[in-house]
Amino acid sequence: MIDIKDLSIVFGSGRLRVEAVKGLDFHVEEGEAFGLVGESGSGKSTVLRAICGLAPIARGSISINGNKVTEPRGRQFYSTVQMVFQDPYGSLHPRQTIDRILSEPLSIHGQRDQDLRIVAALEEVGLGPAYRFRYPHQLSGGQRQRVAIARALILNPKIVLLDEPTSALDASVQAEILNLLERLRTERGLTYILVSHDLAVVTHLCRRLLVMRNGEMAELTDSSTLRRGQPASAYTRELIRATQGFARAKALSAVPRRICGKAADPLNSAEHMHSGGKNTRPRSP
Numbered sequence: 001m002i003d004i005k006d007l008s009i010v011f012g013s014g015r016l017r018v019e020a021v022k023g024l025d026f027h028v029e030e031g032e033a034f035g036l037v038g039e040s041g042s043g044k045s046t047v048l049r050a051i052c053g054l055a056p057i058a059r060g061s062i063s064i065n066g067n068k069v070t071e072p073r074g075r076q077f078y079s080t081v082q083m084v085f086q087d088p089y090g091s092l093h094p095r096q097t098i099d100r101i102l103s104e105p106l107s108i109h110g111q112r113d114q115d116l117r118i119v120a121a122l123e124e125v126g127l128g129p130a131y132r133f134r135y136p137h138q139l140s141g142g143q144r145q146r147v148a149i150a151r152a153l154i155l156n157p158k159i160v161l162l163d164e165p166t167s168a169l170d171a172s173v174q175a176e177i178l179n180l181l182e183r184l185r186t187e188r189g190l191t192y193i194l195v196s197h198d199l200a201v202v203t204h205l206c207r208r209l210l211v212m213r214n215g216e217m218a219e220l221t222d223s224s225t226l227r228r229g230q231p232a233s234a235y236t237r238e239l240i241r242a243t244q245g246f247a248r249a250k251a252l253s254a255v256p257r258r259i260c261g262k263a264a265d266p267l268n269s270a271e272h273m274h275s276g277g278k279n280t281r282p283r284s285p
């Protein structure tokens with residue numbers, strides 16, 4: 001479904017020139033959750049941004065369903081591909097209600113039945129209608145990320161690009177969001193590319209993954225190989241040691257998947273209990 005060929009991405013010029021991605025090749029099958037991992041600065045987020053048209057492609061190509069993407073990306077592209085960002089505090093407009101945040105993409109794409117779709121989108125991510133007219137600062141971090149996921153899904157995209165979607169969240173909330181993402185992928189047949197520096201998070205969601213180093217592919221591998229601690233490259237073995245990702249992998253997989261169920265009531269969820277029943281992350285708009 002996604003084909004990346006000989007992709008190079010360059011920022012700046014002269015002494016400020018940075019070749020963030022160098023001749024990268026990979027493909028992602030329809031319905032697959034594919035992981036991009038690597039140390040900080042290895043170029044993971046830049047790949048996602050390039051797919052969305054937010055980073056300049058110096059060489060190579062990106063194809064979606066066999067069609068090479070062109071500049072600028074049009075509405076058709078964004079109704080197929082959506083992105084969820086790392087920071088649920090920064091990615092939602094602080095002065096807009098959740099209702100406004102969710103209605104905006106529908107209005108831009110001229111969609112009808114906005115009321116019904118907003119309520120359904122909130123329900124799908126485990127938030128009841130009571131959340132609809134709140135502001136982002138009135139939600140917990142996990143609830144905000146649920147809203148960001150609802151916004152990404154409200155146009156019924158086929159592909160969702162996830163850039164560190166859980167790294168700003170506490171461990172128990174991370175597991176809930178990962179389980180929610182996994183359920184949505186299965187139910188909707190979505191295709192994901194998940195970027196994370198956390199091997200525990202990537203192996204929780206993805207079967208195949210690409211390890212990046214200095215903008216290049218270090219290794220194409222899979223989760224079970226990593227769990228067995230048998231990656232081919234010394235770099236990946238070092239990455240496992242450095243991140244100690246697999247101590248946490250056990251903790252994540254121990255969290256019951258029921259929490260993310262469709263009927264889940266976040267007010268009774270571990271996330272809410274974790275927050276002591278309050279909105280623990282208020283932040284002034």
Ligand SMILES: Nc1ncnc2c1ncn2[C@@H]1O[C@H](COP(=O)(O)OP(=O)(O)OP(=O)(O)O)[C@@H](O)[C@H]1O
Binds near residue numbers: 018020042044
């Ligand atoms: N807009 C930009 N202008 C100049 N350099 C950039 C820009 N965006 C990214 N870079 C550089 O490109 C390289 C790759 O950055 P990128 O954010 O893709 O790394 P990453 O693997 O996602 O790291 P992290 O996990 O820390 O987010 C880095 O050296 C970074 O400084």
